[in-house]
Amino acid sequence: MAVIKKPQIPESPHYRKLVAALAGELERDQPDSLQPAPRIYEEEQRGKFLNVTVVWDDWKEVEREERGRIIMDAYEQQRPNDVMRIMVALGLTQNDAIQLGFHVEIEVSVTKEEAVDSYVRGADRVLEFLCDWLLSKSIGVSFPLGPGPIELDKLPREIERHIDELFTSLKLTPKKIRDGDTVNPSCIHWLVFADEYRQAEIAWRVQNPILHPAS
Amino acid sequence: METWPSLHRAAMERYWDGVDLATSTEVRRTAAIYLLGYVTEILLKVAFYRVIGFPPGQEVDLQAIKTHAAWKRTNLHNLDGLADLLIAERSSRGMALDPAFAGQLKACALTVADHWRETLRYRYTVATETELVEVYQNVDWLRANATLLWS
Numbered sequence: 001m002a003v004i005k006k007p008q009i010p011e012s013p014h015y016r017k018l019v020a021a022l023a024g025e026l027e028r029d030q031p032d033s034l035q036p037a038p039r040i041y042e043e044e045q046r047g048k049f050l051n052v053t054v055v056w057d058d059w060k061e062v063e064r065e066e067r068g069r070i071i072m073d074a075y076e077q078q079r080p081n082d083v084m085r086i087m088v089a090l091g092l093t094q095n096d097a098i099q100l101g102f103h104v105e106i107e108v109s110v111t112k113e114e115a116v117d118s119y120v121r122g123a124d125r126v127l128e129f130l131c132d133w134l135l136s137k138s139i140g141v142s143f144p145l146g147p148g149p150i151e152l153d154k155l156p157r158e159i160e161r162h163i164d165e166l167f168t169s170l171k172l173t174p175k176k177i178r179d180g181d182t183v184n185p186s187c188i189h190w191l192v193f194a195d196e197y198r199q200a201e202i203a204w205r206v207q208n209p210i211l212h213p214a215s
Numbered sequence: 216m217e218t219w220p221s222l223h224r225a226a227m228e229r230y231w232d233g234v235d236l237a238t239s240t241e242v243r244r245t246a247a248i249y250l251l252g253y254v255t256e257i258l259l260k261v262a263f264y265r266v267i268g269f270p271p272g273q274e275v276d277l278q279a280i281k282t283h284a285a286w287k288r289t290n291l292h293n294l295d296g297l298a299d300l301l302i303a304e305r306s307s308r309g310m311a312l313d314p315a316f317a318g319q320l321k322a323c324a325l326t327v328a329d330h331w332r333e334t335l336r337y338r339y340t341v342a343t344e345t346e347l348v349e350v351y352q353n354v355d356w357l358r359a360n361a362t363l364l365w366s
Contacts (some may be wrong), residue, residue, distance in 0.1 A: 068315025090318035
């Protein structure tokens with residue numbers, strides 16, 4: 001019988017670029033929260049093995065198998081000592097991650113106008129965003145609340161009340177920042193977590209907070 | 216008496232039953248998914264028993280999985296748990312899967328699990344075409360790569 005030779009599947013055009021970008025992200029100590037960077041999750045397993053899941057939209061057009069190879073090549077470049085520990089290399093997009101029930105953080109900025117609008121008009125706009133996310137399973141919301149520091153305990157109570165109602169109706173658990181903390185308003189983000197049971201948890205998170213003691 | 220060869224044959228039977236339902240002129244998509252989900256479960260279990268060295272003629276004790284150190288779930292129908300078990304077992308035996316392939320396996324199990332539970336039989340629901348296609352594609356991938364799971 002004749003030998004049928006099948007050539008190796010060629011790399012996608014962006015293969016090297018994605019490897020370099022991911023390797024760069026591995027090199028970085030702190031994620032740059034303002035950039036749409038890949039989210040890299042390393043779960044330690046029994047026997048010191050690692051399951052690596054990378055959530056990244058830049059490889060939307062790349063086959064899943066190739067995403068795994070990109071992860072392995074990036075680790076080979078940046079963390080060669082860990083390569084042999086990797087048991088699973090799984091590459092997902094944000095939508096994949098949410099659909100498959102991974103714990104994932106999602107941030108999407110809205111325009112300044114939308115942010116101001118949401119603040120001025122109260123909770124409706126915020127709820128609209130949150131509900132849109134829950135329906136579409138695709139976004140979280142990040143919005144600056146205005147010029148200069150604000151005190152969280154002076155946030156409109158109406159917003160909190162609406163959010164509490166939303167949490168209650170969706171059986172969600174809110175996490176709260178301490179009342180009285182003040183933060184850089186451009187650093188307030190909504191984070192949306194989807195756990196393996198596909199219940200979403202919506203939480204406040206403050207990035208790079210400028211904390212002052214509550215008076 | 217269930218052995219891994221008999222389980223494998225059952226998986227193939229359920230696969231073709233599922234394909235029949237999926238391609239039926241009647242709308243039998245939920246039933247197709249119900250059977251195809253079991254194909255995933257059985258193929259993962261077959262691979263596990265082969266990896267741990269069960270001879271073809273030895274009866275498999277399905278409950279024994281629960282006592283296995285790498286088993287982290289409670290429900291033996293948990294597809295993600297079964298994929299994790301297989302991946303971990305192979306690694307601990309020095310016959311780890313290629314991590315990229317293991318990632319595909321995990322994604323496959325999770326995708327099927329996204330649409331399938333063994334309790335689907337209790338639900339009055341009509342699966343969408345998209346759900347059926349997602350399940351079928353992943354089960355078919357698993358069937359095509361079944362040998363790689365244990366070899």
